Amino acid sequence: MTFKSGFVTIIGRPNVGKSTLMNEVVGQKIAIMSDKPQTTRNKIQSVYTENDFQIVFIDTPGIHKPKHKLGDYMLKAAKDTLGEVDAILFVVDDSTIIGPGDAFIMEELKEIDTPVILVMNKIDKMNQEQFNKLYEAYKAKGNFADIVGISALERANLDVLINKIVEFLPVGPQYFPADMITDQPERLIVAEIIREKILHYIHEEVPHGVAVETAMMKKREGKDIIDIHATIYCEKKSHKGIIIGKQGRKLKGVGKSAREDIEKLLGSKVYLELWVKIKEDWRNNQNTLKTLGYE
Ligand code: GDP
Ligand code: K
Ligand code: MG
Incomplete structure (x- = not known):
């Protein structure tokens, strides 16, 4: 059996559900969640291990224009990781159009070679028509390795997302023990x-x-x-x-x-x-x- 492993970073505007996604995948609260932007301030790693693969997730503070030193630090923490990982999960939510925040992130992503999986989160709040429209808009505007619709909150389609991520992982070692889920003290x-x-x-x-x-x-x-x-x-x-x-x-x-x-x-x-x-x-x-x- 070949074992695959790698690092995946989760990016996206504040409040799209990045921390919820990471917590639901590993099954425990590692990153705190709230309905307010700028909840996550640090890079947080969590680990998801199966028999034949291990994914290390990096949850980042939302990307936005910094207003103070803590803001500078948060933007840098988010951008630093992009070139160093095996895949990027770009999470968006149920907004009806591609807003300036998402457009800004898509611009930033153009300079990076890492494959980007667009994760359309909060499908529980969208009807099919809204989803299709948004899907087509993103497909036309961005260069994505794949697009997946999920509901992090309701754990819908998380398995589909995991399988897609595994496709982008190289053959590699098990970096962390199978029962370890975070590097956070x-x-x-x-x-x-x-x-x-x-x-x-x-x-x-x-x-x-x-x-x-x-x-x-x-x-x-x-x-x-x-x-x-x-x-x-x-x-x-x-x-x-x-x-x-x-x-x-x-x-x-x-x-x-x-x-x-x-x-x-x-x-x-x-x-x-x-x-x-x-x-x-x-x-x-x-x-x-x-x-x-x-x-
Ligand atoms: P982050 O800032 O991107 O890390 O977003 P959070 O994970 O903190 O979530 C922001 C808000 O969106 C919270 O109130 C979550 O409960 C909510 N949320 C996250 N995922 C979903 C989802 O799939 N469906 C719905 N309806 N709400 C969600
Ligand atoms: K938040
Ligand atoms: Mg967060």
């Missing part, structure tokens, strides 16, 4: 889950100025409990108030919902303590970005 996933809940519970501009750091994570002596302390950094005093909420209600909601997800991730009871601190302008501070893992 648990501390980082924990922090990201907390950030996901902040994105979910807190509206407007506040979450975009938030960073989360897992300060401590330790199994309690003789007990089946993991104690976790995490710090939520925000940019302003007013933001701190919003995050904590009246009588601490917001923060409690964030903590409860994060704890439930973290317990699933770690397979253990969790005691989660959250602190909110102000760190002005951290998004433009190189050192802080480094400390928080954005490097």
Whole structure:
């Protein structure tokens, strides 16, 4: 039996479903998801292994025009990977036309030799006519190695997509153990889950100025409990108030919902303590970005 393996990067506008796709393929929450753009800030690798192949997925921050240093970093993280992988999954959603965002990405892709599979996501929200129209529009405008319609959320056609990806993989070694699904340290996933809940519970501009750091994570002596302390950094005093909420209600909601997800991730009871601190302008501070893992 010949074993195939390779690297695949997932690109696309914010909110088209890249993180959802990666999580559903590997069957666990590795990248956080939300209905807000700029949810994913790092390159995240996850691994999907079968008997005769292994795919390493790289989820990237959405490609968009940067507004601050963190934005610069995010765009670079997305573009750097394109030339180095075996295939690119370019994910689009149920928009009725090819918008300027997708056109921008298709321009960027023209300079790269890597085969591009167009993934038309969210087919659960499209009727056949809408799908066909969009399909023809993309086919006419782009140079794709293949086009697949899927619903990441409903896990529709994911097997078809996987088979297509395997076609583009070279014969190669099993890079990672079969049971490994991500290169992300648990501390980082924990922090990201907390950030996901902040994105979910807190509206407007506040979450975009938030960073989360897992300060401590330790199994309690003789007990089946993991104690976790995490710090939520925000940019302003007013933001701190919003995050904590009246009588601490917001923060409690964030903590409860994060704890439930973290317990699933770690397979253990969790005691989660959250602190909110102000760190002005951290998004433009190189050192802080480094400390928080954005490097
Ligand atoms: P990303 O920014 O590209 O990583 O997008 P996310 O994975 O964070 O998803 C953005 C939003 O789209 C979330 O609210 C998802 O639940 C939703 N979403 C993702 N895939 C699908 C899909 O196949 N169908 C529908 N209806 N919604 C989806
Ligand atoms: K998102
Ligand atoms: Mg994402």
